[in-house]
């Protein structure tokens with residue numbers, strides 16, 4: 696599993712094949728010059744601080760989808776907390792299962 700941290704390691708995004716396409720958004724991230732610890736908070740108040748940054752990020756959707764696609768469990772990505780991403784994935788699995796059953 697490719698894991699990048701949009702704050703720490705944008706250079707890692709130049710991976711082979713489709714991975715490089717999937718991570719082009721990193722070049723436009725709002726958090727480029729920010730303290731990475733902001734996005735790995737220890738409490739709910741910290742999550743809200745990070746989410747406020749992500750709310751104005753032009754690539755938040757891509758960032759969130761990247762985290763979801765790569766099962767990144769830690770940190771705030773695309774404005775979503777760890778719990779929110781678990782919920783999104785659960786809801787998508789349920790929707791997919793329901794669609795197959797229909």
Ligand code: SF4
Pocket residue numbers: 701702724725726727734748749752753754755756758759771772773774
């Ligand atoms: S959505 Fe948040 S974590 Fe993702 S690139 Fe933008 S500012 Fe950084």
